[in-house]
Every structure is written in structure tokens, then in C-alpha cells.
Amino acid sequence: MTANGFGPMNVLGAVSITAEPFLPFVQWLTNSVLVAGIVVLLMVWATRKATRKISPVPVGFQNFFELVIEFLYGQVEGIVGKKVAPRAFPLLATIFLFVVISNWFGLMPGVGTIGFGQLSGPLTLDTAPDEHGHAPHFVPLLRPATADLNMTIGIAAIFMLTWAWLTYREIGVIGFIKHTFAPKGGVRGFVGSILVPIFLFVGVIELISIAFRPVSLSLRLFGNVFAGETLLHAMGGILDGLHPVISFLGSILLPLPFFFLEILVGVLQATVFALLCAVYIQISTTHDEEHDH
Numbered sequence: 001m002t003a004n005g006f007g008p009m010n011v012l013g014a015v016s017i018t019a020e021p022f023l024p025f026v027q028w029l030t031n032s033v034l035v036a037g038i039v040v041l042l043m044v045w046a047t048r049k050a051t052r053k054i055s056p057v058p059v060g061f062q063n064f065f066e067l068v069i070e071f072l073y074g075q076v077e078g079i080v081g082k083k084v085a086p087r088a089f090p091l092l093a094t095i096f097l098f099v100v101i102s103n104w105f106g107l108m109p110g111v112g113t114i115g116f117g118q119l120s121g122p123l124t125l126d127t128a129p130d131e132h133g134h135a136p137h138f139v140p141l142l143r144p145a146t147a148d149l150n151m152t153i154g155i156a157a158i159f160m161l162t163w164a165w166l167t168y169r170e171i172g173v174i175g176f177i178k179h180t181f182a183p184k185g186g187v188r189g190f191v192g193s194i195l196v197p198i199f200l201f202v203g204v205i206e207l208i209s210i211a212f213r214p215v216s217l218s219l220r221l222f223g224n225v226f227a228g229e230t231l232l233h234a235m236g237g238i239l240d241g242l243h244p245v246i247s248f249l250g251s252i253l254l255p256l257p258f259f260f261l262e263i264l265v266g267v268l269q270a271t272v273f274a275l276l277c278a279v280y281i282q283i284s285t286t287h288d289e290e291h292d293h
Contacts, residue, residue, distance in 0.1 A: 019033070019143055020143075031139075032145050035106070035143060036145035046065065050065035069093070072096065084281065084285050087166060087169070091159065092278055095277060107262055114142070152222040153218040155218070156214040166284075180203040182199065228265055236252075
């Protein structure tokens with residue numbers, strides 16, 4: 001019997017592109033939502049542990065926690081500026097920490113590898129179909145939260161709502177319209193009048209770009225995490241069908257280099273997501289006067 005319990009492993013079908021219900025009678029509680037809840041509880045526990053007994057001279061876990069927070073705040077302040085940083089930091093830091101912990105949680109033993117079979121999915125060449133023409137596939141009990149497109153879209157949507165609020169607080173509706181469509185670089189007079197149609201066209205493109213930001217943010221994160229999860233499954237089952245000892249050793253040794261690569265990718269994807277969010281805030285909340293200087 002192989003890793004998925006159904007004979008020769010279908011590498012392409014090893015990881016379902018959609019999350020599966022953790023309990024059959026609670027459809028909204030999927031294996032990715034459960035992992036997201038666990039990650040949130042871990043973050044709350046770490047925050048309470050670090051702030052329960054605050055010492056003037058931080059030691060132990062408090063020292064590590066403050067180091068992480070101060071480092072993240074410095075990065076956010078360097079991008080969005082000192083004025084906007086206090087309002088933007090809570091969301092950006094939460095997004096970064098949630099994404100990186102979720103990505104790393106997906107690499108823990110048992111996550112994505114312990115589960116059960118279910119008759120569902122498309123018919124493939126190497127699996128025997130049931131009477132309905134469906135082939136069995138593996139359903140993990142736990143799945144990385146960021147490998148669920150619904151989760152990444154939700155994160156991106158929450159960011160865009162916060163982005164709109166910060167932009168409104170900082171420059172207002174009229175300021176945003178001017179920031180988007182008005183001539184840049186202090187161009188005035190006759191030359192400015194000639195350039196108005198160009199800047200109007202550029203403004204329309206900018207609005208389209210803003211509308212697509214949630215899509216690009218969510219798909220980028222989901223695609224990279226899902227691809228990494230599929231790669232680990234594929235490498236773990238590439239020797240299925242051979243001698244049981246060889247198959248077992250291959251399932252451990254072959255994914256190992258990619259496992260360490262995914263640790264790096266987990267941080268990189270969290271950084272890219274949070275960095276792009278910070279840049280979007282910086283672009284829309286910077287006053288034109290600041291650009292002119």
C-alpha cells in the first residue's frame with residue numbers, strides 16, 4: 001500500500017486544489033480553516049506569553065518577541081513613513097506573521113500527509129474508478145492555510161479594505177482623485193494642459209491595477225505555497241511501487257532538499273506579500289508635495 005492507500009500514486013492528483021471539510025457535517029470547517037485557527041491561537045498564545053509579565057529589561061521570550069516586533073516596525077516605517085506606520089503596522093505585521101507561520105506549519109510532520117481516502121475527483125490513468133467514474137484521492141486532515149485560495153483571497157480583501165481606509169484618512173477622496181489623475185512632478189501651465197489626457201489615461205490604468213491587486217496578491221501566495229506542497233508530495237511518492245524499504249526511504253530522503261527550500265520560500269512569500277501591501281499603502285498615502293521635493 002502506498003502513501004495514499006490506493007495503490008500506485010497519482011502524483012498530479014496527490015494534492016487537491018480545493019480544501020476538504022474536516023468534518024462531513026460542518027462544511028465550512030475545512031482542513032485549511034482548522035490550520036488557520038491553530039495558527040491564530042499560536043500567535044495569541046505567543047503574544048500573551050511575551051506580554052503577561054513585562055520586564056523593563058526584556059529577557060527570554062519577551063526579548064525575542066520585542067526583537068521581532070521592533071524589526072518589523074522598522075521595516076514598515078521605512079516604507080510607509082513615520083506618520084502612517086502606527087496605523088499600518090498592526091495589519092502588515094499580522095499578515096506577515098500569519099503567512100510565515102502558516103507556511104512553516106504546513107511543513108510539520110503529519111500536515112498534508114495524514115488523512116483518509118475519499119471517492120471524488122476526476123478519472124485518471126493509474127487509479128481504478130468506482131461505479132460513478134470517479135477516482136480515489138488523498139484527503140489530508142490538516143492542510144496549510146495559505147494553500148487554500150479562499151484564505152489568500154480573504155487576506156488580500158482585508159488588506160484592500162484597510163488600504164482604502166488608510167488612503168481616505170490620509171489624503172481623502174479628492175486627494176486620491178488628484179493623486180491618480182492629476183499631472184505629476186509639478187507640471188503646470190501649457191505643458192500641463194497638454195499632458196492632461198496622458199495622465200487621465202495613466203489614471204485609468206492605475207485604477208485597473210488597483211482593482212486587480214487582490215487577485216495578484218492572493219494568486220501569487222496561493223500558487224507558490226500550493227506548488228511547494230505538490231512538489232513535496234510528488235517527491236515523496238516518486239518511488240512508490242518499488243520495494244517497501246526503498247519506497248519508505250525515498251519518501252523521506254527525496255523530499256528533504258526541497259523541504260529546506262520550502263522553509264526559505266515560506267519566509268520569502270510572506271515577505272513579498274507584506275512588502276507589496278506596504279508599498280501599495282505608501283504609494284496611495286504619499287502627498288504630492290512629498291513627491292515634488
